[in-house]
Amino acid sequence: MPAKTKHSNRVTLDDVAREAGVSAITVSRCIRAPEKVAAPSRLRIQAAIDRLGYVPHMAASALASRRTNVLGLIVPSVTNSVFSDVLLGVYDAIEATGLSVQIANSRYSPSEEETLIRTFLAQRPAGLIVSGVDQTPTGRALLEAADCPVVQIMDVTDNPIDMLVGFSHFDSAASVVRHFMEQGYRRPAILSARMDPRSQVRVSGFRREAERLGIFDPRRVVTTQGRSSVGTGCQLFADLMARAPDADCVFCNNDDLALGVLFEAARRNIRVPEALGVCGFNDLEISAYVNPPLTTVATPRYRTGQEAVRLVAAALGPGVEEAERHLRLEAKLVVRASSQPGWTGPTAT
Amino acid sequence: MPAKTKHSNRVTLDDVAREAGVSAITVSRCIRAPEKVAAPSRLRIQAAIDRLGYVPHMAASALASRRTNVLGLIVPSVTNSVFSDVLLGVYDAIEATGLSVQIANSRYSPSEEETLIRTFLAQRPAGLIVSGVDQTPTGRALLEAADCPVVQIMDVTDNPIDMLVGFSHFDSAASVVRHFMEQGYRRPAILSARMDPRSQVRVSGFRREAERLGIFDPRRVVTTQGRSSVGTGCQLFADLMARAPDADCVFCNNDDLALGVLFEAARRNIRVPEALGVCGFNDLEISAYVNPPLTTVATPRYRTGQEAVRLVAAALGPGVEEAERHLRLEAKLVVRASSQPGWTGPTAT
DNA sequence: TTGACTAATGACAGCGCTGTCATTACTCCG
């Protein structure tokens, strides 16, 4: 690596201004609001920028304008494929906006989340996207006082902080119970790990609907605080079989658990779907290809990321349409072989 | 949301200085190099910072020092679980450093990567982590000229740009071929999607070793440019069965493909491992639980992320130990049932 | 005691940009 050059050879606005024969402020304007600069100047400036290879200095801009172009994104996990799909949506949508994303990982801890909210806010971000609607009271207060757009994602609530993009976990879970019922199953179980707020809502959605239908039995609710994974699915299924071997169908709080159930059931020679209906949650890519193909709830993860960014960008722009500030997306049950006893053969969806 | 306060009420270095009865520069020093400030001052300053709730203004600091605390990370994909594990390692390691990560997604495109390198460099990052060793010539030149630490990850090479944390894809692939041979398989196939440079190296490692052992047959090499996924694994396996039904074992360029092969083989009633040995690459969590458990190469993804950050942090610090600048990690073959015809029962590893 | 050091602190300027307001050169209507 060569020694650092003594004096910065960075191309600045002034250099461009000199090259184009205008003042620095005009160049600045030309970049931020081209329509306010006359066409001939604009062309000269653009040419100068290209010729000199000028790149704006973000820090200087942030300092002078007291604004950044940072969009903060707080997720509970970066490895969980649920959030990596959201991330993908965010990245794809961000490009058109000129913003840059900064991701933070709260590790499913509300207090860590609160700290991260503080850290982000100290940076005066252009916007903030947070996962879920269950911030700590302090965290919520901070976000309400923030003078930037805030989007809560992946859940719904009656009193969002600001904007919201999500779907109902409660309703999704309830629809799974009804589906099991329609397929002739009568003794539904539920498996859940990592009891974060959204998992808990799914459990209560399941419970409420099962009670309504008169088929709820608490022995068939098996949960753990441990992290959600395929291995955990195997384990929870073993626990279920020990506690309530009469269960005839099982709703897994996510596809990872459901895959574990499918594998463990195969090892125990429990036939799915005949002897056991299985339903997951999220619709990962693999779920369509496993044997038997897994019935699951397809959650709009990519779209959530995309829309959240769109909302922030819109709020930053001139006219904010109040109408669109709360986006309730649909999570759809995808019925495959694992929950249809009438299934006839091994066909991937 | 309340209206923005007319005048910024941000607590500045000057406020803290006044509160502590010292000059601003001493406060600045106290934060960045506490050992250069006398203990009594230090205590007063710290107390003032706490009392006022001072948070440094990163942009101002970056502008004045011509340095940022941004660690740029360029990965080909944010959804691919391979890179999300790296990410996790990066996030866990970054906390101790005071740096902040900025992730960019090159979508497996060398030209996009080059653009991202430019963008990052324009921000004068504290360090840069890039995936692989196959940057474009221009990209490489940019990185070589960069006056910040650069770490290439996930691969090895004889002439790294600066620092490196990786493992040999070539050797890993070769070891798989030998393993198949030892288990009695004689007609190995390889399946690969998304022919990025590292996949290609694995293919050539496979090829070279198979040739050396006299068991190579080009009919048994099936590749596609499409993205790597479970569904693609099913498809590629179908293609293989059409082209070379005599294959008795298959090395899949990653675990997703291997899972697809496992599922498709089950549907075709091809017994694994008796009639077909299967080996994946990466060792995802699910691979230990699928039926039969999948033999695969465990790649040190988390550790790679961790070490890369550690290297950057070390390089930023005072003494850089030249010795440790190139970390060659080990990718280890994990032998499970899917490649052992002598396998006796369904047990997860 | 003195000169030569080190430790601790401060003064000053300026990093590169943008908000604010002023200025200039127009256009257009009555």
Added chain:
DNA sequence: CGGAGTAATGACAGCGCTGTCATTAGTCAA
């Protein structure tokens, strides 16, 4: 044809911090 209005541009100061160098006080061997 004059005054009001608008479009295009510029001057200036300052955002909050840190690099550089200067200054002061304290330490120690000769």
